[in-house]
Amino acid sequence: MTFDMNRAHDLLARAKRLGASAADLLFAEGEAFTASVRLGQVEKIKDAREKVVGLRIFVGRRQAMSATSDLTEASLDGLVGDTLARARVTADDPDAGLPEREDFRLDLPDLGLWEPEPVDLTLDRRIDLARETEAAALSADPRLSNSDGAEFESSSSSILFANSHGFRGEYAGTAYGLSAAPIAVENGAMQRDHWYSVKRRFALLDSPDSIGKEAARRTLRRLGARRIKTQRVPVVFDPEVSAGLIGQLAGAASGYAIYKGASFLVDRLGEEIAAPGVTIVDDGTIPAGLGSKPFDGEGLPARRTVVVENGVLKSYLLDTYSARKLSLRSTGNATRGPADAPTVSPTNFFLEAGAVSPEEIIREIQEGLYVTELIGFGVNLVNGDYSRGAAGLWISGGELAFPVEEVTIAGNLKEMFKSIGRIGSDLVFRGRIAAPTIRIDGMTVAGL
Amino acid sequence: MSALSEPSDDFFASRYALFGTDLDRVLTRVLGRSVDYADLYFEYTESESASLEESMVKRASKSVSQGVGVRATAGEKTGYAYSDDITIERLADAASAARAIAEGTGSVVPARVGPARRPSRDLYPVERYAGEIPLSEKIDLLAEVDRIARAVDPRIRNVIASFSCSKKRFLVVTSEGVVVEDTQPLVRLNVACIAEEEGNRQSGSYGGGGRAGLDFVLGDRRFEFYAREAARQAVLNLSAVDAPAGTMDVVLGPGWPGILLHEAVGHGLEGDFNRKGTSAFSGRVGQKVASDLCTVVDDGTMPGRRGSINVDDEGTPSSRTVLIEKGVLRTYLQDRLNARLMKMPLTGNGRRESYGNHPMPRMTNTFMLAGDDDPAEIVRSVNKGLYAVAFGGGQVDITNGKFVFSASEAYLIENGRVTAPVKGATLIGNGPDVLTRVSRVGNDLKLDAGIGTCGKDGQSVPVGVGLPTVRIDGMTVGGTRP
Numbered sequence: 022m023t024f025d026m027n028r029a030h031d032l033l034a035r036a037k038r039l040g041a042s043a044a045d046l047l048f049a050e051g052e053a054f055t056a057s058v059r060l061g062q063v064e065k066i067k068d069a070r071e072k073v074v075g076l077r078i079f080v081g082r083r084q085a086m087s088a089t090s091d092l093t094e095a096s097l098d099g100l101v102g103d104t105l106a107r108a109r110v111t112a113d114d115p116d117a118g119l120p121e122r123e124d125f126r127l128d129l130p131d132l133g134l135w136e137p138e139p140v141d142l143t144l145d146r147r148i149d150l151a152r153e154t155e156a157a158a159l160s161a162d163p164r165l166s167n168s169d170g171a172e173f174e175s176s177s178s179s180i181l182f183a184n185s186h187g188f189r190g191e192y193a194g195t196a197y198g199l200s201a202a203p204i205a206v207e208n209g210a211m212q213r214d215h216w217y218s219v220k221r222r223f224a225l226l227d228s229p230d231s232i233g234k235e236a237a238r239r240t241l242r243r244l245g246a247r248r249i250k251t252q253r254v255p256v257v258f259d260p261e262v263s264a265g266l267i268g269q270l271a272g273a274a275s276g277y278a279i280y281k282g283a284s285f286l287v288d289r290l291g292e293e294i295a296a297p298g299v300t301i302v303d304d305g306t307i308p309a310g311l312g313s314k315p316f317d318g319e320g321l322p323a324r325r326t327v328v329v330e331n332g333v334l335k336s337y338l339l340d341t342y343s344a345r346k347l348s349l350r351s352t353g354n355a356t357r358g359p360a361d362a363p364t365v366s367p368t369n370f371f372l373e374a375g376a377v378s379p380e381e382i383i384r385e386i387q388e389g390l391y392v393t394e395l396i397g398f399g400v401n402l403v404n405g406d407y408s409r410g411a412a413g414l415w416i417s418g419g420e421l422a423f424p425v426e427e428v429t430i431a432g433n434l435k436e437m438f439k440s441i442g443r444i445g446s447d448l449v450f451r452g453r454i455a456a457p458t459i460r461i462d463g464m465t466v467a468g469l
Numbered sequence: 470m471s472a473l474s475e476p477s478d479d480f481f482a483s484r485y486a487l488f489g490t491d492l493d494r495v496l497t498r499v500l501g502r503s504v505d506y507a508d509l510y511f512e513y514t515e516s517e518s519a520s521l522e523e524s525m526v527k528r529a530s531k532s533v534s535q536g537v538g539v540r541a542t543a544g545e546k547t548g549y550a551y552s553d554d555i556t557i558e559r560l561a562d563a564a565s566a567a568r569a570i571a572e573g574t575g576s577v578v579p580a581r582v583g584p585a586r587r588p589s590r591d592l593y594p595v596e597r598y599a600g601e602i603p604l605s606e607k608i609d610l611l612a613e614v615d616r617i618a619r620a621v622d623p624r625i626r627n628v629i630a631s632f633s634c635s636k637k638r639f640l641v642v643t644s645e646g647v648v649v650e651d652t653q654p655l656v657r658l659n660v661a662c663i664a665e666e667e668g669n670r671q672s673g674s675y676g677g678g679g680r681a682g683l684d685f686v687l688g689d690r691r692f693e694f695y696a697r698e699a700a701r702q703a704v705l706n707l708s709a710v711d712a713p714a715g716t717m718d719v720v721l722g723p724g725w726p727g728i729l730l731h732e733a734v735g736h737g738l739e740g741d742f743n744r745k746g747t748s749a750f751s752g753r754v755g756q757k758v759a760s761d762l763c764t765v766v767d768d769g770t771m772p773g774r775r776g777s778i779n780v781d782d783e784g785t786p787s788s789r790t791v792l793i794e795k796g797v798l799r800t801y802l803q804d805r806l807n808a809r810l811m812k813m814p815l816t817g818n819g820r821r822e823s824y825g826n827h828p829m830p831r832m833t834n835t836f837m838l839a840g841d842d843d844p845a846e847i848v849r850s851v852n853k854g855l856y857a858v859a860f861g862g863g864q865v866d867i868t869n870g871k872f873v874f875s876a877s878e879a880y881l882i883e884n885g886r887v888t889a890p891v892k893g894a895t896l897i898g899n900g901p902d903v904l905t906r907v908s909r910v911g912n913d914l915k916l917d918a919g920i921g922t923c924g925k926d927g928q929s930v931p932v933g934v935g936l937p938t939v940r941i942d943g944m945t946v947g948g949t950r951p
Contacts, residue, residue: 059545062546064546064547065546065547065549066546066548066567067549068550068566068567069552069825070552070559071551071552071553071825073534073553085529085531087530087531087532088533089532090553091533091535096533104531107531108529110529110604111527111608112527114525114527117527167745204747204868213866213868246869248945251716253951281629281663282626282627282663282670283627283670283672359532360530360532362528362530396864396865396866396872397862397863397864397873397874397875397895397897398861398864399873399875399893401672403670403671403672404670404671404672406892406893408947408948409873409895410873410895412866426869427871427945428897428947429714429873429897429945429946430947431714432949433949465948465951467715467897467945467946467947467948467951468715469715469716
């Protein structure tokens with residue numbers, strides 16, 4: 022059973038006829054393919070196809086949502102009636118509703134998010150790409166004697182969105198990924214790390230050789246890791262870890278966290294929340310960006326929003342509802358799961374690069390911790406408390422000295438963002454959220 | 470293992486007009502000449518949720534997810550294809566895709582697909598599924614939760630309460646002749662409170678549920694307990710002091726702190742990692758990995774619990790597996806593929822999130838058996854340390870064994886007495902080492918309230934944990950105060 026704009030139109034019309042005052046509808050369809058190899062042998066091939074219709078109906082200022090992957094006529098007709106019935110009993114919420122009619126745009130940009138599948142990308146080629154990546158990793162050093170495998174992934178998805186204001190939009194996107202996770206063994210101890218590349222166009226993927234070699238380098242340097250004693254020292258976050266920290270700021274800047282009082286950034290608009298030099302941007306319009314989209318989960322056009330400028334909090338990330346709660350305007354950051362009302366998420370979210378090289382950042386530090394991995398969920402966005410398991414390398418005399426593991430780093434996000442003392446020049450978009458190397462002063466490292 | 474006896478109501482056969490002969494054809498197509506095992510997994514899941522904040526139920530949603538997954542295995546290889554179109558044509562396509570990987574040497578004739586059976590025991594009989602109860606009753610429940618939580622303390626500024634339930638039906642058909650259908654209910658009520666005092670903002674949360682109907686959260690007015698606990702924790706955190714940093718003795722309270730077992734040892738004992746030799750516990754069956762006081766069990770057969778399953782997602786009845794007995798590692802948790810390759814028995818732990826995923830060895834309800842010590846005496850035995858009673862999430866690096874879990878309610882222990890509440894701190898340790906440091910085990914085994922969700926390789930499944938009060942000597946606490 023296929024779904025198209027005509028059926029979307031019919032469903033919206035049916036909702037109206039049965040008493041809905043407004044409605045919007047999302048149809049998402051996707052295909053994904055994965056080829057995994059381990060120790061040179063094919064381990065798993067996965068082929069997936071999914072589609073779902075999500076419907077949101079308003080009765081006045083009351084709303085309810087539904088989603089189904091059963092696209093038969095009977096199922097969708099039932100969906101409309103059932104959603105309407107449920108919308109009638111939810112709360113009369115003065116701020117609920119579709120965005121204002123005049124905020125929609127019909128001339129949507131082509132952001133280059135989709136490409137036709139390369140014709141020579143056969144099953145064998147996909148398997149070979151994964152195999153070559155793993156081989157490049159494992160051949161780097163004899164201590165890389167085991168593997169969690171390597172994977173080639175491709176996916177293609179399309180979104181159709183329509184609402185009772187007359188907005189109609191469609192877009193499609195592709196993504197390709199290649200990754201490897203080698204395991205190094207020495208003196209009975211094992212370490213695992215990984216490296217990856219994800220791009221919207223196949224030709225832009227990093228080479229199997231470079232991904233494999235980087236995975237090997239990251240894994241080998243963890244061998245012989247030890248604990249260190251508890252102390253307060255400067256810490257340096259590598260770009261992967263740094264991006265995670267920036268992602269937490271996106272969560273704290275979400276309009277929902279703000280109006281619910283569940284963020285350490287409540288009432289801080291216009292204030293200094295980070296060190297001078299810290300500029301953080303959300304930009305949904307970057308060509309071929311992994312987080313780019315022509316319109317958001319409510320159909321509003323994507324845009325560029327400066328969230329933090331030179332340390333000052335300039336904007337929250339907002340959709341229509343959270344913006345109304347705060348007497349602000351949407352920033353085009355609505356995201357929508359098929360069965361859920363919109364909420365907020367970043368698009369392409371990044372910390373602008375500084376001028377210092379990562380090597381210089383390390384060279385300036387006498388004793389400190391270079392963090393390459395954080396684990397656990399010890400981040401409290403309500404009060405900013407931060408305590409996570411860390412692994413990395415000890416910095417001694419401006420150089421990376423030995424690997425460290427089984428320690429925690431702790432602080433509070435409010436102080437951590439203000440204590441970003443150095444920002445590296447090494448900003449690279451490896452995902453939707455990106456940041457260069459940064460130095461943070463005054464965190465507690467707990468170990469022995 | 471118990472026999473499968475009761476015939477099913479043929480939900481899938483009648484809904485999708487797919488009968489034994491059709492499925493025979495599909496399985497034959499998957500198996501072809503060289504695949505050694507194949508299965509089909511049909512799923513139809515209905516879910517509902519409603520959430521309240523600012524004293525209003527603003528959001529209510531309902532969804533239906535249906536689809537079929539086709540799997541073929543040959544040696545260590547797995548081919549998996551799935552689609553949300555449940556038609557014979559798509560099944561045939563998926564079957565071709567799944568078998569495309571198979572170049573092995575096996576040659577198996579599928580058993581004839583007989584009528585579907587229901588598991589002979591039902592661990593979660595439900596008279597009326599939560600999804601069948603009118604939304605208005607759930608809205609009333611959330612409003613009641615809101616009133617109770619706000620009444621606890623005037624410093625409670627916001628209450629975010631959410632109710633969710635699902636009813637998952639699935640049918641597994643395997644090339645070995647297993648044809649099983651099960652219906653798994655799940656309910657959950659969660660309450661989060663924000664407390665505020667002079668710009669100091671703190672949160673607290675509590676919740677519970679299980680494989681049951683709405684009665685579960687209404688019974689014994691459990692919803693009232695959840696609301697009071699969430700509010701109490703938020704207010705308590707207003708007076709929390711900075712957590713200490715460094716190595717100290719830690720006492721874990723009973724129940725949800727069992728997440729320690731889930732992260733520190735549970736994942737490391739899953740068959741897939743051990744077959745590949747990538748777990749810190751690989752090759753250690755028969756060895757001492759914990760103190761004599763520790764016996765750790767995974768039990769999928771506990772009636773009504775969130776982590777329980779009548780059969781796993783490969784049709785194997787769930788069981789009770791002793792993982793660690795008096796400190797000695799006994800066995801691993803298995804799904805079919807890994808049990809076959811490791812020549813170990815099936816344990817009924819082959820679980821998957823949905824038809825969109827292949828099964829993996831996963832935990833069910835994982836807990837430590839009770840010991841002899843009086844919990845109060847355990848706390849008194851610590852001179853200076855941390856007493857942690859509630860936790861947020863945890864994570865583990867399977868390969869080097871390092872794990873963390875984050876306390877959301879903890880207190881200092883000074884001279885054997887519980888004193889000031891401390892801010893959330895992460896505890897870190899090494900899986901194969903941490904249980905060897907367990908020096909006291911209480912007589913108060915408790916299971917969690919039914920909120921656990923475990924993530925692995927992008928797949929989430931509901932799980933349970935449990936623990937008596939335990940003392941762990943010398944654990945690293947990741948606070949800010951050195």
